[in-house]
């Protein structure tokens with residue numbers, strides 16, 4: 134377990150677990166309270182950016198790969214990841230535009246529109262099944278890495 | 290960590306810059322007819338209407354997470370099933386071709 138920082142896949146694994154946990158926490162504002170929801174969502178940017186930084190090669194190559202002969206599954210996941218990114222931004226943007234704690238605390242007044250409330254609710258609900266499929270696409274990796282991480286723990 | 294530190298400043302800057310540009314584009318959605326229509330109708334939470342659900346305090350904290358597990362887990366399972374089916378079909382097709 135202690136060598137996870139030296140291994141790209143293990144680094145990704147630890148960061149992915151963190152990402153999933155924080156995602157699940159901020160997706161339950163009824164449990165955390167709205168104020169905590171808003172501040173936690175703001176900090177959620179950090180694990181999210183880390184997730185993207187750890188896949189920099191993918192970011193650089195994915196678009197051009199769409200125009201080459203690749204397997205159907207890879208084509209699907211590239212498009213799916215783009216959609217997931219767009220939807221995630223939609224959740225963020227609409228979240229800020231319906232903020233009742235964070236923006237007022239920063240002395241920013243806004244007039245909350247029904248439209249953005251609906252978009253925030255709908256996109257935040259839709260992103261859960263989208264994340265489910267995102268995880269399914271990398272399921273064999275998740276299983277493999279989980280086994281590796283557990284094995285290491287027993288040895289230490 | 291060493292993978293993360295790889296020119297992270299310029300990369301983070303790029304990710305944030307692209308995200309902010311796309312976000313600004315998203316905000317313009319509020320100028321559409323679609324947004325206007327929803328604003329005129331007014332939006333209220335469909336679930337909160339009755340406001341008199343008698344559930345215990347613990348459930349109130351747990352249910353949102355149950356909802357997440359279901360909304361993430363079921364599509365996850367379905368997607369795995371579909372992928373297994375496609376792999377199986379491909380296998381069958383290739384076996385039939387061979388003979």
Ligand code: HEM
Pocket residue numbers: 145146149152153156184188191192210214215217218221264267268271274275
């Ligand atoms: C919100 C929670 C998210 C979780 C829990 C999550 C989890 C994962 C996992 C477990 C993997 C496979 C393992 C790995 O290589 O790290 C992965 C891969 C990936 N994810 Fe996410 N992800 C999330 C959101 C996103 C978002 C919003 C994007 C935006 C584009 C994204 C883009 C990617 C990419 C590009 C890959 C690698 C694809 C490849 O190498 O083929 N993820 N994610």
Ligand code: HEM
Pocket residue numbers: 159160161162167170171172174175177224225227228229230231232233234235236250253254257258334
């Ligand atoms: C990835 C980021 C986010 C996710 C996954 C998320 C998810 C959610 C969910 C699931 C709800 C409950 C909606 C409902 O059942 O109606 C909600 C409500 C809310 N969120 Fe977010 N949110 C995010 C970011 C933000 C941000 C950045 C803010 C503000 C700064 C925000 C402000 C709010 C507010 C004020 C509500 C309550 C209003 C309402 O229920 O319509 N959210 N969010």
